Amino acid sequence: MPTDNSVAILGLGWLGEPLARTLQAGGTRVCGTTTGADKAGWLNESGIAALVWDFNEPLPPCWPAALAADTLLLCVPPGKVADYAATLGGLARLAVAGGVRRILFTSATSVYGGSGVKREPDAAADSARGERMLAAEQAVRDSGARVLVLRLSGLVGGSRDPGRFLAGRRFEGGDEPVNLVALEDLLGFIPAILAREDWPDTLNVSAPHHPSRRDFYQRAARLRGLPPPEFDGGGEGKTIDGNALCRWLGMDYGVSDWFAWLAARRPLD
Template sequence: MDSRAASTVDSCSHSSGHSVAIVGLGWLGEPLALTLQQLGYQVAGTTTTADKASRLAALGIQTLLWNLDAPLPTQWPTALAADTLIVCVPPGKVDNYAQRLGEVARLAADGGVQRLLFTSATSIYSGLGAQREADAKPDSERGERMQATENAMHASGVLQVMCLRLSGLVGGSREPGRFLAGRSFEGGEEPINLVAQEDLLRFMPALLARNDWPSVLNVSAPHHPSRREFYSQAAKLRGLAPPQFSGGGEGKTIDGSAISRYLSLDYLVTDWFDWLAERNRS
């Protein structure tokens, strides 16, 4: 462990009295909950699956069954009482996404939540070239929905809100070799914008240990090879049919460097081909 990573763990363990509620114990929320628990946080969360609720409860994560498409409670659930709320709910998991998550955030504010971290997405950016935090100009329905949700988070009444704009998610159960294998696409020369689960599980606890949150940060690994290069290699290493690409495409690159400067933490993944090879060996 390098000195910066060690200092991050130390600062997090000093926050042992802090409590965190995670709405959405899924691909990111579940390992994040377990990571925070190991760092001394009191952690609770939500899921839509009874088996998962039982399994996580047995591990000491108080887990509430909560379907966000059902009518919301009139008060913030006691099981989710916490200093900080993390909302890790992808758009495809709930109808009327911006409206419903805004309602959840306002309920949390009324329930005493002091800080809110929302996992947004880089679909909020349009255009070509490097995209930084100030460049959000959505040009798609997905991007407009995400911007509306960010606005709802900031208008919720929670005292401190940060939107973490995540690039494409890989690692854990998300195997990029299977994403495009054997299919045909345009834009083979467009750069990829991805972030690995292992980097999120370092950055997010470090963010919780800080009290001077910016309103928004990007999370995107600093290596942006072409889609053709990356997904062809990812499929090859898994013994799958490579995707076929036509056309070029300049595309955009998401600049995720601000979070590194803010936390004094480098990305673990700085070369996606090295990451693919290591993942294939494990």
């Protein structure tokens, strides 16, 4: 049976694995899923109960006993699942039937279209990816659990090195602002969210510094010794406001200056 201090993470990947280790270190019982048997093996050896599960396969008739938990974290990237909304909705309903009480779903800020400042009520997708994420959000909400949707901006940190993202290529929209969140901030925010019961419905996660794509990615590439990207044109773009999260938690983003963050990650000569 699930306990109050237990979390199941579907997707022990770039975010899910370090988050599991952070929660485990804080005394939370953590279990989760991965698609690789080898990875599941060494996760289990380190105390994180990991189940091999391919979400492109038909869902089982009932929630696996190995994933019994009070809270479910859905950290499944859309590129890993063919029918994203239907699959996540099915997983959420299955989890609720298996005793899961709360679901934290890591969505994305692609649900915001157009330009200008975007806050939580402003979702209006103008891309296929954004529409797919909005559909997935609704499918998870329809599960009957208490759901908090975390709309994450671009993910950096850990193995995701922004200096390599665009190096040596040419793009439009050099004046558009970047909307990013660092892994280290997510590892601070999410445990604090899980410690509370008064969840809002939706929160954006986006650091408060929004330099232009040109300035950020060119500097990131140069600090890695890589050819910087070139940009044509300007572009207004959109700025994701992630301040509601800070007001609710009483916490600030650790990364408030992306240029300082890039410099701190510069390889030693």
